[in-house]
Amino acid sequence: MRIQVHPILEFKKGKKISFTYDGITVEGYEGEPIAAALHAAGVRVLSHSRNFKRPRGFWCAIGNCSSCNMRVNGIPNVRTCVEPLQDGMTVETQQGRGVIGGVPGE
């Protein structure tokens, strides 16, 4: 859901682009945070807690808490609340701690 009209603010949006979320094509605006585009498309669950696999959404939206970590273009633990969206990105729900440079985290 996006704000269409606002009494005070004007939103300068980037170019409309598309990316994939767990294989599904989603639209968003270039340069906005990935999590903002997902939220606008109705996706609220971004990650899962390590031990109990509880669903997690964003919390701080400023890159402080890691609640929004996902795999982006194959790179795990990307804070999607601050990572700018680009055309053709592959965004996936991450399983476990992720693998960096071929070294498994768990």
Place this chain on the structure above:
Amino acid sequence: MNKAEILVIGSGPAGLKASLSAADQGAGVTLVERDPFLGGQLVKQTHMFFGSKEQYASERGFKIAEKLTAAAEEHPGVRVLKGAAALGYYDDNVVTLELKGRVLPVSYDAMIMATGAQENTLMFPNCDLPGIYGAGAVQTLMNVYGVLPGKRVAMLGAGNIGVIVSYQLLQAGVEVPAIIEAAPEIGAYHVHASKVRRMGVPIYTSQTVVSAHGSDALEKIIMVELDDSWQPVPDTERELDVDVLCIAVGLTPLTEILFQAGCEIAYIPELGGHVPRRSAVMETSVANIYIAGDVSGIEEASAAMVEGTIAGLTAAFNLGYGRDSYEQKIAAANLELDALRKGPTGEKIRTGLQNLKKTGEVRQ
């Protein structure tokens, strides 16, 4: 290695003013901000400010951010690095930055930390459900990116942030069925509280949220009344259907790098928790490291600007700049701070600063 004469970390009202005041005295400033834009909290604030003309009263926060950002970007003495997060402190006055996926060490003669604060969480069953967000997070999503957080949003906390963000939710066309406050009184300025009440939002004092429910994301919360000793009153539980709950229960200063640099820290609840000890002119216990704004104690943008000015002037002075005008400019800034902190709304901060002082002098 990259060298900065004065390295300013964080570009909220405190960091922007610190950069401008130091550069005006002739010092070379490098201003580092992890966001792709400058302004800190100000960029999301659509409401008009209180205070005096010096702190841009009756201007909207984001307009103040635009002015200060333009001034910093145009100032020949300020080099701006956006999208650069300060990661850590190393010996011999070095801080590392993450810039475009690379680590960049920067050495400095003086550093001003103006990293602001982070939002506090609150523990209750299912408090981690998606849909339970920091009030500042919702403000960012809505006012910076134009995305609505949900359809029906409850607010927990009736301090300034809770009440102002509720008003901004209404502005964006979202329904706000309740502002819930555990204390018996509303903490926000009454002008703001009356405004949301007039718009039909009930503020429930002496109540809190005991649990949240929903399968994959928030669907409803359970509220309860509290007695005089903040204990739940039996049989007062009631449900409220909401898809978002905003948590606005205070902020904690972002002091990690200062801890790491060995700055002496004191625990002062009135200032938001652990804060660096500092002199009257914002220098910490470690020579050449200064602080300003929420990182030195949770207060307001207006005070953050004045503290930034003081830190910037002092850092420049100690490097030999602006010796003639220093005393006079500091005296003027102190008068502004006193004016901002007087009266009943300034009581908490005054108490906090007194308690901080009781921990002893930090340099002269």
